[in-house]
Amino acid sequence: MKNILVIRLSSMGDVALTVPVLKAFSRQYPTVHITVLTRAFFVPMFQQIPNLTVIIPDLKKEHKGLLGLLRLYGLLKNTKRFDAIIDLHDVLRSIIVRNLFSLSGVPVFKVNKGRKAKKKATAKSHSPIQPLQHVTERYSDVFKKAGFNIDLNLYDFPKLPLSHKVQNFIQTKNKPLIGIAPFAAYDTKMYPLDQMKQVAEQLAQNYDVLIFGGPAEKEITEKIFTSIPNVHSVIGQFSLIEEMTLLQNLSLLVAMDSSNMHLARLVGTKVVSIWGATHPFLGFSPFNQFEKSLMVQIPVETLPCRPCSVYGNQPCHRGDFACMKQIQPENIIQRINIAI
Numbered sequence: 001m002k003n004i005l006v007i008r009l010s011s012m013g014d015v016a017l018t019v020p021v022l023k024a025f026s027r028q029y030p031t032v033h034i035t036v037l038t039r040a041f042f043v044p045m046f047q048q049i050p051n052l053t054v055i056i057p058d059l060k061k062e063h064k065g066l067l068g069l070l071r072l073y074g075l076l077k078n079t080k081r082f083d084a085i086i087d088l089h090d091v092l093r094s095i096i097v098r099n100l101f102s103l104s105g106v107p108v109f110k111v112n113k114g115r116k117a118k119k120k121a122t123a124k125s126h127s128p129i130q131p132l133q134h135v136t137e138r139y140s141d142v143f144k145k146a147g148f149n150i151d152l153n154l155y156d157f158p159k160l161p162l163s164h165k166v167q168n169f170i171q172t173k174n175k176p177l178i179g180i181a182p183f184a185a186y187d188t189k190m191y192p193l194d195q196m197k198q199v200a201e202q203l204a205q206n207y208d209v210l211i212f213g214g215p216a217e218k219e220i221t222e223k224i225f226t227s228i229p230n231v232h233s234v235i236g237q238f239s240l241i242e243e244m245t246l247l248q249n250l251s252l253l254v255a256m257d258s259s260n261m262h263l264a265r266l267v268g269t270k271v272v273s274i275w276g277a278t279h280p281f282l283g284f285s286p287f288n289q290f291e292k293s294l295m296v297q298i299p300v301e302t303l304p305c306r307p308c309s310v311y312g313n314q315p316c317h318r319g320d321f322a323c324m325k326q327i328q329p330e331n332i333i334q335r336i337n338i339a340i
Contacts, residue, residue: 001083001147005076007037007097008088009059011185012259013284014135015042018088019266020155020287021139023049027154035080037097044241045266048158055079059093069093073100082106084146088139109145111138118282118310124317129300129307131281138283155288157268160245166238170249173208175230178336179246179253179269181212181260182225186312188277189257191324191332193224198329199254203336204230210246211235212253212260252339254332257312261286272296272335276324277316279307296335298326 008018015038022034026049034052043054055076057063063072076082076097087098087110102108114132121129133141140150162170170177180203182196203209209231211221218235225231234246247253247260248267255261255271257278264271265287273286275297280286285295300306303326305317316323 001032003033003035003080003082004084004086004146005035005037005080005082005101006086006088007094009038009057009091009093010089012042013262014089015039016045016259016262016266017135017284017287018139019045019049020136020152021143021150022046022052023156024150024152024154025143025148026050026052028150029148032148033080035076035082037076041240044239044244045263047241048160066096069096070100073097077101077104084109086142086146087111088142107146109142111142114138114283121279121282122307122309122314124305124308129279129281132283134285134287135283136287152288157266160241160248160267162245162249163242166242166245166249169234169237169246173232175206175208176251177210177246177249178203178207179210179212179250179255179264180225181253181255181258181264182221183213183217184256184258184312186277186309188309188314188316188321188324189275189312191256191274191276191327192321193220195325195327195329197224197228199332200225200231201228202329202333203254204228207251208232210250212243212247252336254336257284265289270294270339272332272339274324274327274332276321276327277307277309277312277314282307282310291339293335294339296327296332298323 008015036054040056057072085098085101085108087094090110098108143150184190211225211233213235221233226233247264247269250269252270253264261271261273271286272294306323308317
């Protein structure tokens, strides 16, 4: 095989977890060209992978709906003669595109998301949770089906260059940098902000604390966190690649089960992760970080309702959000001190 198409359109954390797989692949199979079909915002993640190009679909206009996906298939087919299609997304869009390739005789391989096992693990009457396969391993298995064995240990954390903007920002800080990414896609995955404020206040005594988040969280961040001395919001100030560079220059990141957690691990930064409705055993734990002491959570033995969701998009089984509220700020600080 000379050319492979890899499909992973969203979400940010899932796209980030393709990077170790694709980079390890490129080191083991340097003569095979990878084309990644993904969204424009995610392109910077792939910049340091050799022999890789990105195709960006226009899913809002040109490639929207069934006719749009037919046009997308035509675009892809005319771009390059692919020897295999690797579908790491397995949603309706990717299913339609890969099936069109399959009808034209191109071998197709799709990810096994383990939906049945995840559903069983999050049921109200679930038995004690057992570790499920990590997402990066699931992705690697798809390549294995296509004839490529991937050694994830070959992923090397990149050293990202400092832009002048990032360098100037860092030079204005007098203390070691530590990050907090207090937000997540769903509230059930977020540590209560009033308690996270206490964490930030304690950290700010010894560190310059950077708060990471998306545009929608800028106002709440300024309201809650930036009145604390030595706490600074970086929301909206930097591009994605610049934020990844900032993450790489932190002593540590405190994060939810979120995309920032995964981005930090892509650049080799330690993460103290906080878990509530979801659970690291479901396959989304920080990549290549195995210290259980860096995962802050109420034990399932104490709260057998955990986990109640794979992605955080289901209501709390108890209705009182105990899985997050019972975690004390002092416990998080203790884990941070162990990690640094």
